[in-house]
Amino acid sequence: MKKHIRKTAVLSILTTVALVLSYVEAILPPIWAAVPGIKIGLPNIIIIFILYKTGLKDAITVSVIRLFLVALLFGNAMTLLYSAAGAILSIALMTLCKKINLFSMVGVSIVGGVAHNLGQILVAMAIFETSQIGYYMLVLAVTGTIAGVFVGIAASIILKRFEKIKI
Amino acid sequence: MKNNNSQKNQKLRNDIILAVVIVFIAAAGLLLFVLTKQEGSTVAVKIDGVVTDTYPLSENREVSIKTGENDENINILTIKDGKASISEADCPDKICVETRAVSFVGETIVCLPHKIVIEITNEKTDDQIDVAV
Numbered sequence: 001m002k003k004h005i006r007k008t009a010v011l012s013i014l015t016t017v018a019l020v021l022s023y024v025e026a027i028l029p030p031i032w033a034a035v036p037g038i039k040i041g042l043p044n045i046i047i048i049f050i051l052y053k054t055g056l057k058d059a060i061t062v063s064v065i066r067l068f069l070v071a072l073l074f075g076n077a078m079t080l081l082y083s084a085a086g087a088i089l090s091i092a093l094m095t096l097c098k099k100i101n102l103f104s105m106v107g108v109s110i111v112g113g114v115a116h117n118l119g120q121i122l123v124a125m126a127i128f129e130t131s132q133i134g135y136y137m138l139v140l141a142v143t144g145t146i147a148g149v150f151v152g153i154a155a156s157i158i159l160k161r162f163e164k165i166k167i
Numbered sequence: 168m169k170n171n172n173s174q175k176n177q178k179l180r181n182d183i184i185l186a187v188v189i190v191f192i193a194a195a196g197l198l199l200f201v202l203t204k205q206e207g208s209t210v211a212v213k214i215d216g217v218v219t220d221t222y223p224l225s226e227n228r229e230v231s232i233k234t235g236e237n238d239e240n241i242n243i244l245t246i247k248d249g250k251a252s253i254s255e256a257d258c259p260d261k262i263c264v265e266t267r268a269v270s271f272v273g274e275t276i277v278c279l280p281h282k283i284v285i286e287i288t289n290e291k292t293d294d295q296i297d298v299a300v
């Protein structure tokens with residue numbers, strides 16, 4: 001029981017951190033004006049950390065709560081739909097990548113970053129019934145890879161710091 | 168320990184291969200796109216997947232695109248010097264306004280919250296047909 005409460009508290013704090021990171025990312029000026037929508041994916045640092053520290057179930061829980069809070073605070077139903085698609089594909093492919101045990105956290109994070117963009121683009125293509133946005137994905141694949149490297153390094157540093165701390 | 172280290176190096180190598188493969192594929196695709204792109208002559212306005220209007224890029228103009236149940240959502244499409252852009256919008260993310268002006272066939276500006284896509288096309292407009300005749 002005590003362990004359960006402790007875990008809930010820690011996960012709540014991590015959800016808050018992920019939410020703050022979402023907010024920071026939302027108010028940051030666009031990284032590259034020519035291609036809007038490029039994001040570092042700062043909240044993913046927390047999601048990957050949880051994925052490695054406590055497992056898939058908690059990562060999904062925190063991710064879902066974050067998605068709804070972000071939509072509620074600074075988005076709408078529409079943005080929820082496409083960020084949810086990104087998050088689901090991202091977590092699914094990251095879990096798969098972690099399972100096959102071929103990549104470090106950085107590789108897993110790269111897959112997560114690219115998958116996040118891919119999920120959003122797929123929804124956009126379905127909603128607008130156009131495949132023309134596809135080339136946009138190519139740019140986002142490159143930026144997703146670069147961002148994934150940084151996110152992965154950050155997450156592995158945090159994981160190392162928490163090595164001796166049980167959640 | 169030694170075994171652990173070699174596994175670490177192997178993973179690092181796989182990480183790098185993964186990154187290089189993704190960037191290479193994307194770069195090849197973009198190159199293909201850049202090599203095959205051509206200047207468009209018209210801009211199509213799609214709302215919720217349906218083309219509602221088409222304007223020639225040759226004439227400068229400003230069009231107010233109203234969407235939503237009571238026309239409460241507004242995007243201003245600006246055509247200037249053969250390029251189309253969204254100059255103003257009341258959507259929450261403003262991504263469409265931040266997107267640079269487009270002029271090549273297939274280029275799009277998307278406003279997800281308002282379900283609008285501006286797409287450069289190459290439809291024959293009336294005056295072009297005259298020229299051809």
Ligand SMILES: [Zn+2]
Nearest residue numbers: 256258263278
């Ligand atoms: Zn917009």
